[in-house]
Amino acid sequence: MPRLRSIRNKIGALSLFLGCAAVCSAWPWSKDEIKLGFVAQVTGPDSYVGQAAKLALEDRVKEVNAKGGINGKKINLIIYDSRGESTDAVAAAKRLITQDGVVGIIGPEWSGAAIPLGPIAEAGKVPIITTTASNIKVTLNDNGSVKPYMFRTCFIDPYQGFALANYAYKDLGKRKAAFIYDVGAAYSAGILQYFEAEFTRLGGKVVAKEGYQANDTEFRAQISKVGQAAPDCLIVPTATYRDIALISKQSEALGLKFQFLGVDGWVADELLAMAGKELEGCYLTSGLSTEDAQFKDYNAQFFAKHHIKCQIYAYYALDAMYALEYAAKVSLDKTGKVDSATMKNAIENMKDVQLFTSKLTFEPNTHNPHNKPISILTIKNSKWVTVKTYKPE
Amino acid sequence: MTFFLQQLVSGISIGAIYSLLAVGYALVYSVYNFTNWAFDAFMVTGAFAAFYGITLFFMPFAVAIVFSIVMTVGLALFVETTAYRPLRARQAPRLFMMISAMGASLAAVNLANILFGGAFRKFPDIATGAYRIAGVSVGKMDLFAAAFSCVVLSLLWWFLERTKLGLGVRASALDTVTAGIMGVNNNKIALIIFGISGVLSAVAGVFFGAKYAVFPYLGLVTIKAMIGSIIGGIGSLVGAVLGSLLLGILETMISSYVSSVYRDLISFSILVLVLLFFPSGLMGAKRVDKL
Numbered sequence: 001m002p003r004l005r006s007i008r009n010k011i012g013a014l015s016l017f018l019g020c021a022a023v024c025s026a027w028p029w030s031k032d033e034i035k036l037g038f039v040a041q042v043t044g045p046d047s048y049v050g051q052a053a054k055l056a057l058e059d060r061v062k063e064v065n066a067k068g069g070i071n072g073k074k075i076n077l078i079i080y081d082s083r084g085e086s087t088d089a090v091a092a093a094k095r096l097i098t099q100d101g102v103v104g105i106i107g108p109e110w111s112g113a114a115i116p117l118g119p120i121a122e123a124g125k126v127p128i129i130t131t132t133a134s135n136i137k138v139t140l141n142d143n144g145s146v147k148p149y150m151f152r153t154c155f156i157d158p159y160q161g162f163a164l165a166n167y168a169y170k171d172l173g174k175r176k177a178a179f180i181y182d183v184g185a186a187y188s189a190g191i192l193q194y195f196e197a198e199f200t201r202l203g204g205k206v207v208a209k210e211g212y213q214a215n216d217t218e219f220r221a222q223i224s225k226v227g228q229a230a231p232d233c234l235i236v237p238t239a240t241y242r243d244i245a246l247i248s249k250q251s252e253a254l255g256l257k258f259q260f261l262g263v264d265g266w267v268a269d270e271l272l273a274m275a276g277k278e279l280e281g282c283y284l285t286s287g288l289s290t291e292d293a294q295f296k297d298y299n300a301q302f303f304a305k306h307h308i309k310c311q312i313y314a315y316y317a318l319d320a321m322y323a324l325e326y327a328a329k330v331s332l333d334k335t336g337k338v339d340s341a342t343m344k345n346a347i348e349n350m351k352d353v354q355l356f357t358s359k360l361t362f363e364p365n366t367h368n369p370h371n372k373p374i375s376i377l378t379i380k381n382s383k384w385v386t387v388k389t390y391k392p393e
Numbered sequence: 394m395t396f397f398l399q400q401l402v403s404g405i406s407i408g409a410i411y412s413l414l415a416v417g418y419a420l421v422y423s424v425y426n427f428t429n430w431a432f433d434a435f436m437v438t439g440a441f442a443a444f445y446g447i448t449l450f451f452m453p454f455a456v457a458i459v460f461s462i463v464m465t466v467g468l469a470l471f472v473e474t475t476a477y478r479p480l481r482a483r484q485a486p487r488l489f490m491m492i493s494a495m496g497a498s499l500a501a502v503n504l505a506n507i508l509f510g511g512a513f514r515k516f517p518d519i520a521t522g523a524y525r526i527a528g529v530s531v532g533k534m535d536l537f538a539a540a541f542s543c544v545v546l547s548l549l550w551w552f553l554e555r556t557k558l559g560l561g562v563r564a565s566a567l568d569t570v571t572a573g574i575m576g577v578n579n580n581k582i583a584l585i586i587f588g589i590s591g592v593l594s595a596v597a598g599v600f601f602g603a604k605y606a607v608f609p610y611l612g613l614v615t616i617k618a619m620i621g622s623i624i625g626g627i628g629s630l631v632g633a634v635l636g637s638l639l640l641g642i643l644e645t646m647i648s649s650y651v652s653s654v655y656r657d658l659i660s661f662s663i664l665v666l667v668l669l670f671f672p673s674g675l676m677g678a679k680r681v682d683k684l
Contacts, residue, residue: 043503045610047511183654211654215613217605220403221648224396242513242606253523254399254530274515274606308510 033076034069034328034338037096038317039107044083045215046240048268049109053131053317054079055306057106060321070325071332082108089113090120097124103331103340104129104324106317110239111135111157111186114150121149127344129153129323131316132239132264134160135186139367149344151367153319153360155287155374157187160263161194163374163390164285168233168261169202171376171388172283176207177261178231180222180247182238183211191237191263207231212243219247220254227256234258239265241274248278264288267377267384269309276382283378283387288312288357291384318356326353395528400649401642406535408641409542410604413597414618415625415633416546417590423566423628424586427487428619430494431472432594433612434501439465439598441505444607447517454519462595469591472497473583481583498612505609513606538600545596546634549589553630558585566628624667626674636675 038057040050057077065074078100080092089108096102097120105121105128108114114133118141121128129151130138136158139150168174177199182188196206208229210222226234234251236244244266251258262284269290271279290299290311302310330346331339348367352359361370376388414432421429442464446457476493520533553559564572565582573579597618601611618637625636643663648656667675 043506043511045511045608045613047506047609048513049511051511210648211652213657215610217601217611217614218403218407218644221400221645222653224399224403225649225653228396242608245513245515246605253532255523255525268512270512270514274513308512 032072033074035076035078035100035102036321036324037093037100037102037105038077038079039082039089039092039096039105039113040079040317041084041109041113042079042081044081044085046084046110048270048311049084049132049239049313050081050107052302052306052308052311052314053107053109055308056302056310056314056318057321059302059305060318064325070329073328073332073338075325078102082113084108084110084113086113086116090116093117093120093128097121097126102126103338104327104343106320106324107131109133109313111138111190112184114138114152115186118147118150122147124340125149125344126340127151127324127327127347129320129347131320132313133187134264135190137186146365146367151323151347151362153316153323153355153369154264155372156368157190158194159372159374160285161191161196162198163376164191164235164261164263165195165198165202165204167283167285167376167388168235169199169204172233172259174233174259175204176229176231176233177204178208178210178226178229178234178258179206180210180212180219180226180234180236182214182240182243184214185239187239187265188237192235195235195237216243217246218250219243220250223247223251223254223256226258227251227254232259233261235261237263237265239263241266241268241271244279245271245274248275248282252278259283264312268311272379272382272384276379279379280382281378281380283376285374286312286377287372287374288315289375289377289384289386292386294357315357319360322355323347323350323353323360326350396649398527398529400645402529402531402535404642404645405638406532406539406641407645408621408638409535409539410597410601410614411618411621411637411641412634413542413545413593413600414615415622415637416549416630417593417597418619418622419625419628419630419633420586420593421590422622423630424562424569424582425477425481425487425490427490428494428627429590430491431476431497431501432590432618433615434472434498435465435469435591435594436598436601436612436615437502437505437609438468439595440602440607440611441509441598442595443599444514444516444602454517458596458599461599462592465595465598466588466591468501469587469594470584473587478580478583502609502612509609511609513608514602516603516607519603532604534600534604538604541596541600545593549593549630552589562586620661620664623674624664626671626676629674629676632674632676639675 042050061075061077082089109132111133114130115137127149132154134154134157136156139147179192181192208226260282264286266284267286299310327343327346328338331342351361363370371392373389373391375386377384378387439461443457443461446452446460476497480490520537523530523532561577561582564577621637621640622633625632644656644660647659
């Protein structure tokens, strides 16, 4: 019996300790820090998307804190893994807002994971700046009204679909387009929808639409079927460069040559190593290129430090971080404290604020970046080359 | 006709990869009556070992395959001795072994993700290009992978049918308890079975990596192999090969002639139908003489 009592006492003490630890971890002890959250896919099949961004943000936080923080307050970045799943992203956002008490959140990257976060952000009155979630429903409700606490640093799918359709029809003279797309991805299906609407309006025709499921690696059936429709361009709107790498390689293995057209999800230097040869002469839309001169020094430093290549997902995440830093400073200057609702207003009203990639203004009625330029890139000698840039007026 | 033949070739090449893994599933199931969910971890180990063997240590492809097999067999034996054997010794329910396998799988895949990162790696070119036979394109790597897989499966058949150790494995598969009573060392048989599973998943991992890409989550394909194994009759080695080839061909034909969007829906509906009419799978009725 004494032994049993001893065990019971130990369990009791342990429970008390764990309870105190849980309360302490959730309690906003430090008033001198700015708590920010990052919801990213650092594990899961597309973990490359979040891994470079995580490192880039951690570097940025160290840099800001080393310089004394924002108005003397240090940034504390809390990172949770979404695994690219909407359920995990929702759980992470709830935890960041209700338990950790963050005042701003960066991410997630995929539209499917970002769309459900609108009501959570609104309930907690915490601004969320998604990085590459480009579906219009990320920041807009079904009735077209804006989700007050949702923002994004990338451009939207209609914009990308519109630009790609115009370039294909007017500049490349293409009239018959085919698609191989991820049926489960809002991003992929969205671009298909907007491309088709604009391409057919211009007089072109979509002759084949073949789907696949996320994480598929075998596309030969779809490629053969598309080949039978004899399109003069094949669009692969994927957010994962692996898909287009495999599609282009399997097309070549089948002896089928296509004029490939793509989207910003392709832009990763690893694609050049995987299928740069097969994709030579393709065209794609993107807001950024890792070959842009402005990123040269940053890329070199990043690679030297982390031994992995930086990519556009990290750039977009840094844009979101810069925007939150700006908002925190506005809040501190105005109210003397870091208040998430004031930060939201600051983001909404920011005008030409210099972020990591460019100056940015959010449109108040959509929370999208205002007049963000879109570039047409090609692959030449296994390198990204910018062919044309559209600057909306 | 050319289109049909092309799809048939594509389907067989997909099914060949499923087959190697499905046989591994069947082998473990036939003896221990549980599904080894750690196969994806074995496969990932095989693919990464060969990839780094070639790119870091400049091994020739053949040496890299051997290196990959050694590493994967090592992991398989480690999992068997640390995750399964203690549970068997305590006569734990089969469900616990499956959960233990899932834990081992998640741990290994996440470790690979942390150690190597989530990027997709291009396997060094081994057999690129394709032969064109009567308008049908047959990839050189597909042919090589299929031929190598046939050799490996033939060796496995020879081992099981023509050697004393193979006889022990077959005896355990027929009745593990009675075989133990008759003097068969079941722990030794377990090591042999997991060793063979390691070889099969290493080969599958290498060829999957060479055909597609090397990345920590490439083992997701093992779920298809398990389904192939179930269609064929789980526990039956011939059934596993047959079921996997059927699944590969079925997926390709549905994508080609019906819709790629409905591929999984129709494929898995057919699986349900097969199980309704053949609860033990297509070859399940011959369970007694499956080896």
